[in-house]
Amino acid sequence: MRTLTALLITLTFSAVTAAAPLPSWSDNPTKTAITDFVSAVTTEGSPDFVPASERVAVFDNDGTLWVEQPMYTQLAFVIDRVKTLAPEHPQWQEEQPFKALLEGDLDALKASGMEGLLKLVAATHAGMTSDDFARIASDWIASAQHPRFERPYTQVVYQPMLELLDYLRANGFKTFIVSGGGIDFMRPWTEQVYGIPPEQVVGSQIEMEYQVLEGVPSILRKAEIAFVDDKAGKPVGIQRHVGRRPILAFGNSDGDYQMLEWTTAGSGKRLGLILHHDDKSREYAYDRDSHIGRLDKGLDDAESNGWLLVSMKRDWSQVFPPSSEPQK
Amino acid sequence: MRTLTALLITLTFSAVTAAAPLPSWSDNPTKTAITDFVSAVTTEGSPDFVPASERVAVFDNDGTLWVEQPMYTQLAFVIDRVKTLAPEHPQWQEEQPFKALLEGDLDALKASGMEGLLKLVAATHAGMTSDDFARIASDWIASAQHPRFERPYTQVVYQPMLELLDYLRANGFKTFIVSGGGIDFMRPWTEQVYGIPPEQVVGSQIEMEYQVLEGVPSILRKAEIAFVDDKAGKPVGIQRHVGRRPILAFGNSDGDYQMLEWTTAGSGKRLGLILHHDDKSREYAYDRDSHIGRLDKGLDDAESNGWLLVSMKRDWSQVFPPSSEPQK
Numbered sequence A, B: 001m002r003t004l005t006a007l008l009i010t011l012t013f014s015a016v017t018a019a020a021p022l023p024s025w026s027d028n029p030t031k032t033a034i035t036d037f038v039s040a041v042t043t044e045g046s047p048d049f050v051p052a053s054e055r056v057a058v059f060d061n062d063g064t065l066w067v068e069q070p071m072y073t074q075l076a077f078v079i080d081r082v083k084t085l086a087p088e089h090p091q092w093q094e095e096q097p098f099k100a101l102l103e104g105d106l107d108a109l110k111a112s113g114m115e116g117l118l119k120l121v122a123a124t125h126a127g128m129t130s131d132d133f134a135r136i137a138s139d140w141i142a143s144a145q146h147p148r149f150e151r152p153y154t155q156v157v158y159q160p161m162l163e164l165l166d167y168l169r170a171n172g173f174k175t176f177i178v179s180g181g182g183i184d185f186m187r188p189w190t191e192q193v194y195g196i197p198p199e200q201v202v203g204s205q206i207e208m209e210y211q212v213l214e215g216v217p218s219i220l221r222k223a224e225i226a227f228v229d230d231k232a233g234k235p236v237g238i239q240r241h242v243g244r245r246p247i248l249a250f251g252n253s254d255g256d257y258q259m260l261e262w263t264t265a266g267s268g269k270r271l272g273l274i275l276h277h278d279d280k281s282r283e284y285a286y287d288r289d290s291h292i293g294r295l296d297k298g299l300d301d302a303e304s305n306g307w308l309l310v311s312m313k314r315d316w317s318q319v320f321p322p323s324s325e326p327q328k
């Protein structure tokens, strides 16, 4: 009986959700385009109907689900880790890219290039077990704060996107993250924050090796890049992990171009969306000239490719979730 | 109202399932060990309770979910594909490993080693798009028959394992395949046959590349091995795809040793199972001396590692699902 009551509550709640989906989206053609798409693919008998098992929706993470300015969150993590570990590595005071990073010299950091990046990955993401890294990432995300909004990074996620994820799942979609960021950096918190479980997170990966270390079965993280889930890597990452072509893709930069292209080239009804950061007062405004989340070709081609440009300023009535902390 | 009725039917059906789970498993201590484990991890308040999101169960495929004798099904596919393609490749009549394969000379085939295998992969699994390969694999599996049982390969799956997968899912588990076989060979049919969707299939992979070919966005399959999901590769495959340590693992050969080890070394209650093929009359009997599905170290260590040896002969009252065709 308790179960039945719970089900009835769920039904009632679902009915309410269905009546007013996406409350933080402005009532305008962008929202209508999304709800029309979902209606079309979920209405049995509709020529655009898609069975639930084929309702795959993929979302970029940085700049699509959460803030990526003034720097990728994972870079903030790297900086904090290097600072934390620096006392054990006195040579870093003179060794690039550590010296640049510890001195906040971003130009020197950039100049260290791929070689520098691999050294940072080795120092902060490798040389420990997968369990240890998950704990390190979890501890950091629980304590670090976004410098401008002064709240945890898990609270500078976009409220309208949380609502969209919920709305799609309520309509039988499976939601996936397909991010250029590190897969194991995201997985410890995506289920709690986005409702997306670890196996539905696709991202860049380093090599790993299974070993029994002093009697303890362990997965060891190695300082070698195994897969870069960006640009043309995104459709490949989707094929590797999901094994089905999505019917909806949502990104924010040219790194998502191929994912949008692959998704919307499929037969039947498809929806490609690009979040345009044009809201300097509530978040940030950037596109063609930004080093982070550069959106150039996608901006040129969105209309001819049939992709919907979502304007943060115009289409979102609220940007962040309400916080228990005072918001600055 | 229709939805409510459907829910009530589901509830009733679930209750029936719960009353008599695993009907094709003999009523003996093996079955009790499985149901006791599931009760322990699903009973709230139990010291062994595991939240639903952590209930990950992984299954080997060949020899665990379906028959792997007298040869791996994927090898039968390779042989059929080479025969089908041979008229377009007259040079294969004199070129190894194709010559050996076309003549059924398994010794010469083995002698061609890894180089031979890569040539076969290149000829049958690569050089086409992912969509084309999925269609080729689907068409083959729909028409090919197992030589002894004279029914489609999708009907030489094990009925007790289908019941176990259903039973686990009814108890909130997510079920995954973790196979040494090719991931894209399995995905076209695992959802229909096992109820396991493509994104919950982990397997060996070849390299892929995203390209726009004559205006058509495509994922091209390349003749390079990207990942071998066997032995120490299995825990790594699990970490890559699932991102969580399983609480239940089921295999049948020494290729599953590390997967079982990784699973059962986790904290809290865990269950490791090994299917022992000891039923020559209904299926096959093989273990330490078999080239296919060799089980040697696992047989030695099962007891000391706390892994449950499942005897096909003793523990399964039925091996295959009922067929609409007469069974030989």
Ligand SMILES: [Ca+2]
Pocket: A060, A061, A062, A063, A064, A251, A252, A253, A255, A293
């Ligand atoms: Ca992005």
Ligand SMILES: [Ca+2]
Pocket: B060, B061, B062, B063, B064, B251, B252, B253, B255, B293
């Ligand atoms: Ca096997």
